[in-house]
Amino acid sequence: MIIPSIIAIDGPAASGKSTVGVLLANRLNYLFFDTGIMYRAVTWAALQRLHAVDDEVRVTGLAEQVQIDVQPPTRADGRQADVLLDGLDITWNIRRPEVDANVSQVSAYRGVRTAMTKQQRRVGQRGQVVMVGRDIGTVVLPEAELKIYLDASAEERARRRFEELRQRGEAADYEKILDAMKKRDKFDSTREVAPLRAAEDAVRICSDGISAEGVVDRILEIIRIQHE
Numbered sequence: 198m199i200i201p202s203i204i205a206i207d208g209p210a211a212s213g214k215s216t217v218g219v220l221l222a223n224r225l226n227y228l229f230f231d232t233g234i235m236y237r238a239v240t241w242a243a244l245q246r247l248h249a250v251d252d253e254v255r256v257t258g259l260a261e262q263v264q265i266d267v268q269p270p271t272r273a274d275g276r277q278a279d280v281l282l283d284g285l286d287i288t289w290n291i292r293r294p295e296v297d298a299n300v301s302q303v304s305a306y307r308g309v310r311t312a313m314t315k316q317q318r319r320v321g322q323r324g325q326v327v328m329v330g331r332d333i334g335t336v337v338l339p340e341a342e343l344k345i346y347l348d349a350s351a352e353e354r355a356r357r358r359f360e361e362l363r364q365r366g367e368a369a370d371y372e373k374i375l376d377a378m379k380k381r382d383k384f385d386s387t388r389e390v391a392p393l394r395a396a397e398d399a400v401r402i403c404s405d406g407i408s409a410e411g412v413v414d415r416i417l418e419i420i421r422i423q424h425e
């Protein structure tokens with residue numbers, strides 16, 4: 198079986214992209230790269246340093262300057278990786294509600310996307326990578342040999358986020374999560390630059406009622422069938 202060198206996974210919030218991506222990368226001994234972290238880090242930087250995300254020119258300038266690093270975890274607090282912004286640990290800051298509320302606006306700025314896409318391509322083109330996001334199969338790495346569009350119903354996805362927050366001991370309101378997630382998905386899929394959508398040659402998987410391991414098995418089966 199020939200394993201595709203670049204695997205792109207796109208899909209809406211909490212569809213399971215990072216969970217499935219990490220498991221798949223581990224099975225294949227590939228690098229896992231979550232592009233959402235970069236947009237979240239720029240959003241956090243803008244909120245901290247500019248106190249708002251409305252000024253496209255200034256936010257773009259920030260995106261072009263900041264150094265975002267993702268490294269193996271140094272703390273056992275549930276994190277999958279350490280996320281550093283100019284050397285500072287922002288792993289949990291980028292998961293805060295104010296980042297959720299502003300990240301779509303930041304991600305819609307053309308200059309921000311150009312800066313992020315350039316870095317993502319550099320990593321992707323080295324190969325042996327599972328890259329996850331919104332526009333990997335359509336814009337960042339359209340040459341990917343395997344493209345997955347991972348989806349699940351909005352209710353299922355909101356339930357997953359709700360459970361995650363509860364397990365971390367944080368306050369969670371299901372209806373609010375559902376509402377915020379629907380808004381973010383709508384914004385992401387209707388923006389002008391690199392909107393969230395399935396590439397024409399993507400394989401669609403709906404993960405309602407399927408565990409992350411189950412989705413990985415399905416992807417490995419697709420690889421077996423397509424690349425035998």
Ligand code: CDP
Nearest residue numbers: 209210211232233236300301304330331332
């Ligand atoms: O984890 P979740 O699916 O909730 O979000 P994420 O993957 O961390 O992405 C956060 C936000 O970054 C998305 O809502 C998009 O606005 C943006 N994003 C993007 O525009 N393009 C990507 N390739 C990845 C994320």
Ligand code: CDP
Nearest residue numbers: 210211212213214215216357404407408409
């Ligand atoms: O990266 P993305 O935002 O697409 O989703 P995620 O963070 O990988 O997954 C969101 C939550 O759903 C995690 O807590 C996963 O364990 C869970 N999940 C699930 O219950 N069933 C799946 N098939 C995939 C993920």
